[in-house]
Amino acid sequence: MSDSLRAPEEPGPSDFANPLTSREVQRASVWIGMVVAVALIWMLTQPLLLIIGGIVFAALLDGGVRLLGKILPAPRGIRLAIVAVLVVLFVMGFMYLAGSQLAGQAQALRAVVESQVTRIMGYGHQYGLIPADQNAADLGKQLVGSVGKVTAWVGSALGALSSLAMIVVIGLFVAIEPRLYERGIAWMLPMDKRADFYRTSDKMGHTLRRLMAGRLVGMGVEGLFVGVALSIIGVPMAPLLGVLTGLLAFLPNIGSIVSGALIVLVGFSAGTNIGIGAIIVYVAVQTFDGYVVVPMVARRAVDLAPALVLGCQLLLGALFGILGLALADPIVCMIKVLLEEKSELAAEAEAEA
Structure with a gap:
């Protein structure tokens, strides 16, 4: 067949000179890259x-x-x-x-909590609130499962x-040398985006420092006040309960619930009056921390909604265990700052245009 009778040649799918092919390859590469990035983040x-x-x-x-x-x-x-x-x-x-004193009290605390939980289970069985075939161990497993899995590497x-x-x-x-790592991340960004990155990074650092300062102050205040107040009203193992309350204060919402349950259980193990006093101490400490300490130290800089933090704690705790639960608050804080800064930068760019 003569060359003059052949149909004109068109670029094939392997010819990247074709604008359509090049554009489709770029779009596919973006989607594949996003899938790979999500998979890597999940695996790592x-x-x-x-x-x-x-x-x-x-x-x-x-x-x-x-x-x-x-x-x-x-x-x-x-x-x-x-x-x-x-x-x-x-x-x-x-x-x-x-250390030695708290170690001894820890064994006694475990025994008291187990006896109190068994007692509550007995009341539940008596009044039909808890199935007769369910014991305290089964309830504990359900509670742990509801909060989230504790992976073996952390557990x-x-x-x-x-x-x-x-x-x-x-x-x-x-x-x-924090600036060294900050410059390293900025080096991977386009030149016109680096100033915005430095601004957002400074805001994140400031907010995170305020958040952690609030956590430390709250831990100290709650632990000290709970330990002293419970000792005054005669609650057993008050120093250990104060230490646990202080440590659990690092986990907002969930930490206070767990420490409150321990305080109430141990308080009522010593009598009804002491148990009521333990409830009063717990409520007073949480009220003081929520309305005095946190607003003075961190809320003005962070202003995180409690329901948002609690929801993220449950999600990250269920997905990643104890470490996810502990870091939920800082992660939400940094994401909030990032979104706020992005919104402000977009508003500024729109105003200049």
Whole structure:
């Protein structure tokens, strides 16, 4: 057949010079990239949570360094070393002074809680509120399952210690020179987006420091007040309950519910009057923390809706276990700041146009 009789050639699907083919390949690449990114994030959730935990710990250290800088005009490295040493000394001193006493009380607390739960189960069986074939162990499993799975890598003592060690190491490295990592992330962004990134990063850091400051103050206030007040009214194991209340205060909403249940159970184990007094102490401490401490320290900078935080705690706890539950509040805080800054930047760009 003569060349003059052949149909004119058109670009095929393998010819990327065709604008249509090139555009479709780019669209497909975007969708494939998004699917791969989501899959990688899901598979790497545990390391990502450890990194976020390290950033949160770095924010705590950075807040201490900035606070110390107001009274000690020393280089940042020296102030960070002082803050780290003080933290280590506090933890070691606390464990040395109260460790043996609290360890003994922990065994007694477990026995008291088990007996009180069994007693409540008995009332439930008597009045038909709980099925007769359900015992306290089954109820405990249901409660744990409703909060979320505790993965083996966090649930075991070795996994918890290794995870905590990684969080501390990452936090120390970030706190030593935070601008280094900030510039590294900004380097991967277009030049015209870097100023917006620095602005958002500064706002995130400020808000996270305020949030963590509020958590620390709340932990100290709740733990101290609960321990002292329960000791005054005669609740058994008051020091241990104060320590647990302080530690659980790091988990807003859920932590207060768990600590309140422990306080009430132990209080009523010593008598009705002491149990009522324990309820009054718990309500008073939570009211003081919610209406005085939190507004003074963190709410003006964070302003997170309690229902939003609780919902995210339940979701992240169900998906990722204890670490997801503990980091739900900081994650929501950073996402909220990111969305607010994006909205403000869009409004500014629209106003300039």
